[in-house]
Amino acid sequence: xxxxxxxxxxxxxxxxxxxxxxVLAFTASSLKDLQAENVRKEKMQxxxxxxxxxxxxxxxxxxxxxxxxxxxxxxxxxTVDEAVDAxxxxxxxxxxxxxxxxxxxxxYVANVDAAKYYIIPLRGSGLWDAIWGYxxxxxxRNTIKGAVFDHKGETAGLGAEITQQWFMDRxxxxxxxxxxxxxxxxxxxxxxxxxxxxxxxxxxxDAISGATITGxxxxxxxxxxxxxxxxxxxxxxxQLAFNN
Amino acid sequence: xxxxKSNKKPAIFFVAKERESLFSKKxxxxxxxxxxxxxPITVQVLGICSALAITVQxxxxxxxxxxVVAVMAASNVIVSILRNAIPNRIRIIVQLVVVASMVILVxxxxxxxxxxxxxxxxxFIGLIITNCIVMGRLEAFALGNGVWKSFxxxxxxxxxxxxxxxxxxxxxxxxxSGKLYGYQVIPDAxxxxxxxxxxLMLLSPMALITLGIIIWVQRARNRKLIEKH
Numbered sequence: 001x002x003x004x005x006x007x008x009x010x011x012x013x014x015x016x017x018x019x020x021x022x023v024l025a026f027t028a029s030s031l032k033d034l035q036a037e038n039v040r041k042e043k044m045q046x047x048x049x050x051x052x053x054x055x056x057x058x059x060x061x062x063x064x065x066x067x068x069x070x071x072x073x074x075x076x077x078x079t080v081d082e083a084v085d086a087x088x089x090x091x092x093x094x095x096x097x098x099x100x101x102x103x104x105x106x107x108y109v110a111n112v113d114a115a116k117y118y119i120i121p122l123r124g125s126g127l128w129d130a131i132w133g134y135x136x137x138x139x140x141r142n143t144i145k146g147a148v149f150d151h152k153g154e155t156a157g158l159g160a161e162i163t164q165q166w167f168m169d170r171x172x173x174x175x176x177x178x179x180x181x182x183x184x185x186x187x188x189x190x191x192x193x194x195x196x197x198x199x200x201x202x203x204x205x206d207a208i209s210g211a212t213i214t215g216x217x218x219x220x221x222x223x224x225x226x227x228x229x230x231x232x233x234x235x236x237x238x239q240l241a242f243n244n
Numbered sequence: 245x246x247x248x249k250s251n252k253k254p255a256i257f258f259v260a261k262e263r264e265s266l267f268s269k270k271x272x273x274x275x276x277x278x279x280x281x282x283x284p285i286t287v288q289v290l291g292i293c294s295a296l297a298i299t300v301q302x303x304x305x306x307x308x309x310x311x312v313v314a315v316m317a318a319s320n321v322i323v324s325i326l327r328n329a330i331p332n333r334i335r336i337i338v339q340l341v342v343v344a345s346m347v348i349l350v351x352x353x354x355x356x357x358x359x360x361x362x363x364x365x366x367x368f369i370g371l372i373i374t375n376c377i378v379m380g381r382l383e384a385f386a387l388g389n390g391v392w393k394s395f396x397x398x399x400x401x402x403x404x405x406x407x408x409x410x411x412x413x414x415x416x417x418x419x420x421s422g423k424l425y426g427y428q429v430i431p432d433a434x435x436x437x438x439x440x441x442x443x444l445m446l447l448s449p450m451a452l453i454t455l456g457i458i459i460w461v462q463r464a465r466n467r468k469l470i471e472k473h
Contacts, residue, residue, distance in 0.1 A: 009331040016338060020345045027352050034356035042359070057359070153367075156297070157448075 043087075050136035050146040051110050051117045068119075070109035076101045078231030092123040092132065105228050110136070117145050120229060124221025127213040129153040131162065131221060137176070141233045144186070147171040149218065159214030170197045170205040176226060178203065183230060185223035188215035266392065274396040278404030281468060285408040286459045290376040295409055296451040298368050302425045305413035307361045308368065309406025311354070313399060315346045315372050316381060320398030322346075323386040330387075339382045340373070347372045377401055412454050420445030 002008060041057045044064040048055055055063050073084035084090060086106035095103045108119040116139045123132040133149035149162045161167055171186055178184045189204040190212060197205055207215040226233075264270070284290045298304045319342045323330070330338050351369045354362035362369065372378065381401050386394040417423055419442045422430035430439065444450050463469045 003329070003331050004333065009334055012329065012331050013334060013337075016341060020341055024345055024348055027349055031352050031356040035352075035359075038355065038359040156367075 040088075046148050046150070047108055047110075047119055047134050049148050050119055050134045051112055052146055053112065067110045067112050068108050069111045070107075072107045072109070073104040074107055074229065074232055075104065076228060076231070078229075092121055093130065096123055100228060103228070105225075107229065107232065115139065118233070120225060122149075122221050122225045124217050124224060126151055126154045126162075126217040127159050127211075128155070131214065131217055133218075133221075135171070135222065135226075137233075142175050142177045144171050144174050144176065151214070154214050155211070158208065158210040161208050161211060162214060162218060167205075167208065173200040174203060174205065175201060176203075176222070181234075183223065183227055185219060185226060188219045190215070271393065271396055274393060275400040275403070278397075278400040279407055280404075280462070280466060283404045283408065283462075284377045284380075284401050285405055286455070286462055287469060288377075290380060291405055292452075292455075294368055294371060294375060295405075295412060295455065296448045298365060299409055299413040299416050299451050299454075300420065300446055301417045301423075302410065302413045304361060304364050305409045306406075307354070307358065308365060309402070309409050311350045311365075311369060312372055312375065312378075312405055313402040314350055315343065316378055316398035316402040317395055318398075319343045319346050319378065320381060320386040320394040321391055323382045324389060324391045324394035327387050335387065336379075336383075339379060343378050343382070344373050375405075377405055408455070408458065411458060412451055415454050416445045416451060420450075 038057065041060045044060040045055060045057055048060060048063055048067065051067070053063055053067060071086040073081045073086040073090055075081055081104055084104050086104075086108065090104050090106045092106075095105075106121050110117040110119060118137045118141060120135050120137070121132070122135055123130065125131065129152035131149060131151040131154065133147060135147045136145040137143065138145050147168050149168060151160060151162060154160045154162065174186050176183060176185055184203045187204045188207045190207045192202075192204045192206045194202060194204065195206050278284060282288065285292065285295055294308065298308050319339075322342050323339060326338070347370060350372070351362065354365070354369065381397060385397045389397070414424070417425075418429065422428055422435075422441050442450075
């Protein structure tokens with residue numbers, strides 16, 4: 001056969017595409033369950049790490065079931081939608097595209113050694129692609145217990161540093177509400193005069209050099225997500241205050 | 245007169261070829277050469293970008309090396325099997341498709357069975373496709389040689405690449421974070437005496453400098469590599 005003829009070339013290319021496509025599709029679909037399981041456990045691991053529970057992926061499920069006492073899917077007005085499972089039904093990537101009134105806002109309530117924490121999933125955009133994470137609030141629903149961030153494609157060594165422990169640790173003990181009770185979130189600030197982050201009332205953490213847009217993305221993501229939980233967080237806080 | 249001669253020659257050639265053992269001297273050379281005399285990184289200076297990026301710690305370097313071994317051996321074998329069927333005009337495209345599908349396979353398997361490492365390596369697994377060593381060996385060797393030789397050549401070159409990766413990662417992890425494979429090896433007592441980890445080792449430029457020192461040492465030991473001027 002003439003290997004240089006157009007017919008042969010087209011035929012070869014077509015056959016190659018068919019073979020490669022079926023091999024890859026077969027592999028992807030047969031490994032899908034294992035991969036999804038890894039992602040699910042990692043989500044649990046991330047949620048747990050915001051409240052200071054460190055575990056490996058295999059142990060995550062057991063600890064998650066122990067410590068996470070409530071998984072709520074909130075409506076915009078702060079009421080709970082019982083029909084929706086916060087952990088598996090709500091995918092923030094899709095939720096974000098909806099109107100705020102149609103979205104469901106997942107909230108995890110954890111109970112560790114008699115202390116109560118509220119864990120809120122975050123999602124926003126960095127420089128190149130999506131960034132996401134979880135933020136855990138103390139029982140006062142104001143002070144941050146811990147935060148964890150992840151990203152899809154931020155620049156390695158710059159924006160990708162938001163996943164580093166030293167960056168996430170800066171958020172600990174910062175407050176999301178100012179003294180008059182308005183939501184201000186945490187600003188990842190380039191003009192922060194507090195590089196060691198000793199001032200925990202300034203609503204600021206030190207930004208990473210060369211990661212301005214990713215840092216701004218983190219600041220925006222926190223305020224954007226938390227504002228939808230105001231009716232839940234505030235209503236109850238006032239109630240608590242009133243009861244006291 | 246010429247007829248019997250030309251009949252004889254292929255016969256001898258055929259016999260000689262059949263006698264060649266799996267690990268004949270020539271075949272061993274295919275494996276050994278890329279480790280030292282013709283190392284893809286230190287001699288040919290290929291595949292440097294990934295060598296700089298993923299040598300901060302030993303573990304990702306080892307996984308990356310194994311992935312490259314798998315990708316190179318498999319794609320060399322596949323291209324070698326197909327070498328008489330691949331249309332010459334689209335051979336680069338065919339090579340790319342073969343390499344890309346091998347890389348995706350490796351990526352999928354890592355995601356299922358070594359999730360943490362696959363997250364750590366992230367885009368660099370995908371970038372094996374662009375590793376010049378892989379395409380270079382397909383074009384220069386697998387297209388013109390038999391399956392077994394191509395397999396050895398792929399394993400050898402990938403091993404030469406991985407060998408350098410692991411040496412660089414060894415020094416960077418040891419001096420950069422005082423650990424090896426994630427375990428602390430420099431005792432606390434040394435830190436108490438005032439020893440500090442060298443943070444510069446964690447940055448890419450030090451990978452280049454480490455590599456430079458390795459090339460220097462290699463050339464000092466292996467006179468064959470020194471160019472005659």
